[in-house]
Amino acid sequence: MPFTVHQWPASLQRKEIDALPMGARTAVLVMLRAMERDGPHPEAFQTKPLGRHLQGISQANLKIQKEQIRVLYTVYGTRIVLLSVFKKTSPQLEQREYDAALNRKKTVDSIIASHGDVPLVH
């Protein structure tokens, strides 16, 4: 696959994706597989880079069974790193998740800076 999909923190898939209702969880997996194949902005999915204040974090929006699912991620070359996956229930919650994603991105940036590349565990 031309792209690889990673997570930060390591518990993100278990705590955030697997915790979603089944319809949303499978939709997220289908989207991530499309990203792995087609890159970080697959055409059929609603994705957008967030503002400069969010330092290049991108957001994917999914609406599954009337629920708004948000996926926040950042891209390093061919590596897509998920930072947050959540069900948007209020603008306040969304803002909290943006703040959390920004902190997580800073950690990922510092890890990369100290290694010179994205260090991976399998």
Place this chain on the structure above:
Amino acid sequence: MSLSFIDLDVAEKLEDREFRENFFVAESSAKIAEQLIKLRKRRGLTQAQVAEAAGTKQPAVSRAERADYQNWSFSTLRSLAAALDARLRVSIEAAEDVLWEYSAEEDAAKRSKQKPSLADQSRDDQDITKQDDRAATRLGDGERQGGPDLSSQKTRPSIGGGENGI
């Protein structure tokens, strides 16, 4: 500190009926949207032009091109296909066949990731040649033994257990 991969393999997860029902819906919706976008672009049409040809409105085409849109009707798909001068083909596949397909695909991907580098391969080839030469010396002309290793051939998984499957 290092980054871990997201587990995107689904073959095992598809054994769970609730998961696969939802996954099939999400997967087919995404595929329909991808195909509609691809063909519309190939035809050089805008969403509004497709909508006009299909006798609908542009927002309806925009919705149809969203991977998360899941309220399909066959007649809408038929008119969109006609507007794009395309054939609509519906395929209903048994879950165990889909599971088999994913399982084989994921196994192949794992094998290709484990493939040795060219340098390793070349070294291995040299080692094999040396071993073969030694074997040929031992066995004499044309007495090499062996054949294809069938032990790695997989059997189709069954879903739901029992004789009836699902």
